[in-house]
Amino acid sequence: MTLTTASVRTAAAAVCARDGADVAGLSRAELLELSHDLAGLRRAVDVALAQVAAEVDRRSAPADGSAGLAAREGFRSAGELIARATGGSVAEARRLVAAGELLANAAVEGAVFAPPSPLAQVRVALARAVREGALSVDAAAAFTSAMAGLPDTASTRDLFAQALSKAPGLAIHQVRKLVWRAQALADPVGWEGREERQYGERSAGLREDADGMVTLIARLTPLDAAPVRAVFDANVRWAMQQRRDDPTSDTRTPWQMRADILVDLCRHALDCDQPTSGVKTTVVVRMTREELAAGLGVGEVDGVAQPVSASALRQAAADAEVIPAILGGASEVLDWGRGRRLFTTAQRLALVERDGGCAWCNAPPSWCEAHHIKWWERDAGMTDLSNGVLLCTRCHHRIHRDGWEIEVRGDGAQGGVVWFTPPRSVDPARAPRLGGRERYGIAA
Structure with missing residues (x-):
């Protein structure tokens, strides 16, 4: 794929025009404009770097053994070689490689196949968004990873086209939520298998640090993390509300509050006769009535970024501590006019x-x-x-x-x-x- 630097030169010229400026003395508009120009330069450089990273990876194939580019330079993988050059992580290097491969493959798919397959159409549009600076390399890697192995159908294309139309301007964690939902809706059965793999990888452990503190490390499935998050959020929110009424009532940070909540829960487990905090917590799961009956499709859990399969939500909805929000059925009165001050x-x-x-x-x-x-x-x-x-x-x-x-x-x-x-x-x-x-x- 041909390396072009026109976008880099244009973005660099906009930034260099302010060479020598006192950043502290910039007006609000000037500071925002400079921030925008710098972000554009970064995206333009990342596009060029992604192309080069993909070629480095291609020349470092495991089949090449010691003759591969990375091995000859003394690295175990192309990711390590690229990470050394960028000063970043191997994971970041892999995202650069993924974006570079997308740019190269999309150019071929858009030129050779007429018309491209449904998912190829998304990849061509995605590559265009990256080249034009509308989408970051990290966002492109998230799309590429989510689309891998999905059915190459018009339905899948439409879901990811929706996600792509909404992705510009969003932070990477918000982009991931979009592509996760598109991925789950495109292949509910595959998403359920993903949940099973996640469940097999759950873990928790304690480690003593050099300074004598103990670090808790846990990896939970999104559904298992839901009640933990609900307890943390409800208690922290309650404490913050008390602080608004009396600023001196609680000087803890939210991080300290969560640590105290965890310790209190474990102490309570040792002796269930002790009262709890009294702060009521619930987990709300959402699915349609049809999905609940059939156990197919995907829904969501409030506060959890990833979609959850309908079969997993059915199990959660059977729990007494979980409120299932069944959509499409008979509802309560939702408009109270002036008859009620607080929302029900x-x-x-x-x-x-x-x-x-x-x-x-x-x-x-x-x-x-x-x-x-x-x-x-x-x-x-x-x-x-x-x-x-x-x-x-x-x-x-x-x-x-x-x-x-x-x-x-x-x-x-x-x-x-x-x-x-x-x-x-x-x-x-x-x-x-x-x-x-x-x-x-x-x-x-």
Whole structure:
């Protein structure tokens, strides 16, 4: 594949134009522009580096033995050679190789096959997004890994096309959530097998450090981690709420709180006559009624990034500590007008179904509270779904402080779509920005 450096030169010129500038003296707009230019330069360099890394890997094939490029340079693998050159990790080097192979193979698929197969069409579009700087090398590697071994069908293509359309501008952990969901929906049986392998790899252990502290190391399946996360999040959130009322009531960090919760739980297990913290925790699993009955397809657990197979969710829903949110059945009254100040549990479950967590940053539902869009007191706002939105504390305060507007449009599959309109100080055109599950989710 031909190496082109035009994008690197263009991005470098934009950065070098500010050579000698005092970063501390830049205006807000200048600082943001410089940050954008530097990120563009990094992506452009990564594209070139990925191409070179893929060629280094090709010349270091295990079949070449000691004659391979990496072996001749004294390295056990191409990953180690590339990591030494970049100063990064072997895992990062592998992602560069994967992206470089994508760029090379997509160029061939797009030119030779007419028309390309469904998944080849996604790879061609993915490679274009990487070359144009819309997507990072790490994001491309996440897509490539997720698509490996999936059925090469129009359905799979459509799922990953959805993910690709939403990926630009997202952080890598949010991109992974998109591709995991697309992967699970494209091959539910294969996803269930993945869960079985994860279950076989679960582990936990304690290790004494040199300074006398003890480090706990655990690897849990997403479903097994759900109750642990629920207990941690509920207790930390409760402690933070107490701190808002009395700032001196608890000076611990969230990390210290989680450590104390774990120790208290284990102490309680030694003597179950001792009372618990009293903070109620639940795990909410979500699937359609048809999936629950058939045991096919995938659903989700609030606060867990990866989708979970319907068969695993059926087992979880049988647990007394788990609330199954069965979608599509008879529902409770979800609009209370002015008759109720706080959103009910049923309304909160419905808001989580619509927003997926924080409607702005996609933080887990356990970090969020249901807020009135039109304030209860100031605007006489109703306690209805159309006037409710899930926001974490940080986003709630920032949106109100900076003057953002929130609107729920239409009814939609999950009760409407959340839009955020920025103030003119952020965007003079005040172009609305999509939020909630529609921004971060993938539909089958």
